[in-house]
Amino acid sequence: MENLKTQVAIIGSGPAGLLLGQLLYKAGISHIIIEQRSADYVAARIRAGILEQVSVDLLHKAGVDENLKQFGIPHEGIEILTNGLKHRVDLSSLTQGKQVTVYGQTEVTKDLMHAREAADLCTYYEAQNVQIHDFEKQQPYVTFQKDGQSFRLACDFIAGCDGYHGVCRASVPQDKIKTFEKVYPFGWLGVLADVPPVSDELIYVQSERGFALCSMRSKTRSRYYLQVPVTDHVEEWSDERFWNELKSRLDEESCNNLVTGASIEKSIAPLRSFVTEPMRFGKLFLAGDAAHIVPPTGAKGLNLAASDIAYLSSALIEFYQRNSTQGIDEYSEKCLKRVWKAERFSWWMTHLLHRFETETEFDHKIKQAELNYILDSNAGLTTLAENYVGLPY
Numbered sequence: 001m002e003n004l005k006t007q008v009a010i011i012g013s014g015p016a017g018l019l020l021g022q023l024l025y026k027a028g029i030s031h032i033i034i035e036q037r038s039a040d041y042v043a044a045r046i047r048a049g050i051l052e053q054v055s056v057d058l059l060h061k062a063g064v065d066e067n068l069k070q071f072g073i074p075h076e077g078i079e080i081l082t083n084g085l086k087h088r089v090d091l092s093s094l095t096q097g098k099q100v101t102v103y104g105q106t107e108v109t110k111d112l113m114h115a116r117e118a119a120d121l122c123t124y125y126e127a128q129n130v131q132i133h134d135f136e137k138q139q140p141y142v143t144f145q146k147d148g149q150s151f152r153l154a155c156d157f158i159a160g161c162d163g164y165h166g167v168c169r170a171s172v173p174q175d176k177i178k179t180f181e182k183v184y185p186f187g188w189l190g191v192l193a194d195v196p197p198v199s200d201e202l203i204y205v206q207s208e209r210g211f212a213l214c215s216m217r218s219k220t221r222s223r224y225y226l227q228v229p230v231t232d233h234v235e236e237w238s239d240e241r242f243w244n245e246l247k248s249r250l251d252e253e254s255c256n257n258l259v260t261g262a263s264i265e266k267s268i269a270p271l272r273s274f275v276t277e278p279m280r281f282g283k284l285f286l287a288g289d290a291a292h293i294v295p296p297t298g299a300k301g302l303n304l305a306a307s308d309i310a311y312l313s314s315a316l317i318e319f320y321q322r323n324s325t326q327g328i329d330e331y332s333e334k335c336l337k338r339v340w341k342a343e344r345f346s347w348w349m350t351h352l353l354h355r356f357e358t359e360t361e362f363d364h365k366i367k368q369a370e371l372n373y374i375l376d377s378n379a380g381l382t383t384l385a386e387n388y389v390g391l392p393y
């Protein structure tokens, strides 16, 4: 057994764990990341791609925004297509100049991993049988195996950044934790293709055949999604079937502008809303997907992970630099307040734009009226825009 020691043990090297590591490193606080997958696997995962301004600012603070500044594409508006007509939501003018940035989570992850490598920070990839211990006592520790060797990592705090299926949330005694969940009866079929995007801005599509989304990663790489039954398999969706179905949900102008091509990635993701309360258990903090999941319709997943990390990093810095536990004590409450607002927005966008099999004709008409109201009213548009660009920390 090899004995290790650090101030903060971070479980999981997704965006949440990596960003926390980088912010702690900048503040001179020691940490070690323990990740069950390989570095290559972590760097290659394809996920969403919209950053709120506050997330961009946090990546700047962490000193990892060089590529983001060069390759991120600022967007001042989005389009919503309903009843065959496109409506522009002018995010910037509705929110006093705020905007979002199109920059893939895969790129954010790679930038953070490069910064980590450059600073020679310690990560145990491919760690097996990771377990957390004594987080409700004075001296927590983590055990794991790697390459046949056993490790024991003593620490002051454990950051559970190990995603929805991780070990941290699962280690909390049942009577200390409450979870809230809504599972949607459909999934998103996503396709990545090296073709120019159909439009300069994202198009959220509400149609009789279901939801669709036209997004992008760059001027030459597009990301498209279709609402599909959650029981569908990717093998049932040839590229040709995908493009035909997408066209059937778009307006004529977009169909004419759509450039199709071979997919370079195709996958189906289920949609879920999920929240854990509280987010701190003694010396264990949950952050990111370990604590909450949103359906991707509002593009909030990565941004919520970032806001948790903003609160957590300041709480830990405050503790080590000023010997104050205020940030630690307030962590869960502060995070959850913002989390629930983003949960509400993501649920609402999902509800408004998708087709539900169970909905009656009356439900459908009411939903259409709500969407028409939002798009015709300055108050409605402002509500949508201020949530989409991200609520303040």
Ligand code: APR
Pocket (backbone or CB within 6 Å): 011, 012, 013, 014, 015, 016, 017, 034, 035, 036, 037, 042, 047, 048, 105, 127, 130, 161, 162, 163, 164, 165, 166, 167, 168, 287, 288, 289, 290, 300, 301, 302, 303, 305
């Ligand atoms: N031990 C160590 N690592 C683990 C364990 C475990 N038992 N279980 C899971 N992990 C790792 C996963 O392999 C993954 O690399 O934890 C990491 C969690 O990363 P993410 O799932 O990306 O979660 P997070 O960092 O919170 O990022 C949230 O990712 O899923 C999207 O929509 C989400 O954009 C949001 C972002």
Ligand code: PHB
Pocket (backbone or CB within 6 Å): 047, 048, 049, 050, 202, 213, 215, 216, 223, 296, 297, 298, 299
């Ligand atoms: C994406 O580009 O992957 C994306 C964009 C906006 C969303 C969801 C996903 O709401």
